[in-house]
Amino acid sequence: MRSVALIVCLFLAACGGEAEAPLVASDIVITEPMPGSHMSAGYMSFTNNTSDAINITHVVSAEFDAVEMHESLVEGGVAKMRPIETLVIPAHSSVSLQPGGKHLMLMRPTGALHTVSLRFYNVHTLLLNVSAPVSRRNN
Amino acid sequence: MSPKNLILGILLGSALAAGIFVATKITTPAEPQSAFIIPISSAMPEFSLLDQTGAAVTADTFRGQWDLVFFGFTNCPDICPTTLQTLASAKREFAAAGAETLPRIVLVSVDPERDTPELLGQYVDYFGDDNLAVTGQLEEVTKLTKALGIYFEKAPTDDGNYGVNHSATVLVIDPKGEFMALFSAPHLVADYLHDLPIIMDSQ
Numbered sequence: 238m239r240s241v242a243l244i245v246c247l248f249l250a251a252c253g254g255e256a257e258a259p260l261v262a263s264d265i266v267i268t269e270p271m272p273g274s275h276m277s278a279g280y281m282s283f284t285n286n287t288s289d290a291i292n293i294t295h296v297v298s299a300e301f302d303a304v305e306m307h308e309s310l311v312e313g314g315v316a317k318m319r320p321i322e323t324l325v326i327p328a329h330s331s332v333s334l335q336p337g338g339k340h341l342m343l344m345r346p347t348g349a350l351h352t353v354s355l356r357f358y359n360v361h362t363l364l365l366n367v368s369a370p371v372s373r374r375n376n
Numbered sequence: 377m378s379p380k381n382l383i384l385g386i387l388l389g390s391a392l393a394a395g396i397f398v399a400t401k402i403t404t405p406a407e408p409q410s411a412f413i414i415p416i417s418s419a420m421p422e423f424s425l426l427d428q429t430g431a432a433v434t435a436d437t438f439r440g441q442w443d444l445v446f447f448g449f450t451n452c453p454d455i456c457p458t459t460l461q462t463l464a465s466a467k468r469e470f471a472a473a474g475a476e477t478l479p480r481i482v483l484v485s486v487d488p489e490r491d492t493p494e495l496l497g498q499y500v501d502y503f504g505d506d507n508l509a510v511t512g513q514l515e516e517v518t519k520l521t522k523a524l525g526i527y528f529e530k531a532p533t534d535d536g537n538y539g540v541n542h543s544a545t546v547l548v549i550d551p552k553g554e555f556m557a558l559f560s561a562p563h564l565v566a567d568y569l570h571d572l573p574i575i576m577d578s579q
Contacts, residue, residue, distance in 0.1 A: 268457070272498035273491075276453040303535075309454045311561040315527055316455040316544040320534070336458040337562060374461055374502070 279341030425512035428497025449487035
């Protein structure tokens with residue numbers, strides 16, 4: 238189910254060579270929309286290899302009308318979802334998006350889903366461009 | 377001490393240790409590690425909803441088998457499928473272990489305006505066979521949730537749509553149709569594998 242992302246570009250200018258990528262996404266899982274639903278979830282781990290925090294402010298996918306960052310919370314026994322305006326990856330740290338926690342909400346597929354591309358931005362700066370196959374939830 | 381007495385001593389010691397072990401197993405009932413057993417179980421209230429085939433779902437529907445009941449909705453992208461996946465995984469492991477009695481997984485919609493019986497049926501079928509989808513009129517859903525202490529409320533989103541905040545609890549309904557235990561989030565397969573046999577054996 239898990240796949241290794243095809244990392245096309247990292248901070249664009251940093252592509253190529255053997256230098257450690259500033260931002261890496263791994264263990265990417267994009268779930269297929271549940272029957273009757275027009276939403277997928279995205280899970281992955283981000284690793285920031287730089288000495289500065291990296292802020293992800295929005296995500297775009299060609300395969301979905303909209304992508305939002307959310308966090309599932311259980312407060313007082315009640316499950317809620319809170320939008321994440323900015324996902325901060327601290328310097329030399331990793332942040333995981335995982336079931337029951339932070340995740341991507343991918344809404345309204347634009348067509349048949351096989352592989353999903355995701356572009357992560359800090360405002361207008363493209364930080365990361367990855368793609369991963371859609372997978373069935375591992376029942 | 378002679379070799380004969382030494383051997384006798386070892387045998388007696390082993391027998392004593394085995395006796396203590398067996399006595400401990402017999403006298404100490406296993407305890408759930410996660411689930412909470414309701415001190416006084418309660419009968420399901422009167423309500424009338426629909427399953428995925430359009431057939432009526434009432435309190436009687438919950439008699440005759442063990443049910444794991446979760447309240448969620450199809451447009452919930454994370455908590456609901458993750459919880460149902462956990463329940464399905466636990467059920468599959470019970471089946472693989474040869475369990476004679478398997479619980480039924482039940483999803484009651486807290487978004488009945490959007491979750492039609494057909495839609496909810498497709499959703500629960502994703503997690504295996506014999507699952508029950510329950511939806512219908514909002515006021516009938518509310519009869520059920522209020523009686524069982526389940527909270528839910530629409531949460532408007534920026535795009536003019538809405539999500540639903542809802543209790544993350546999984547209720548255990550026994551074959552008498554009584555609410556007798558619950559699992560709180562986070563839901564872990566290991567907790568169900570450990571606790572459900574204890575709960576089911578307590579009847």
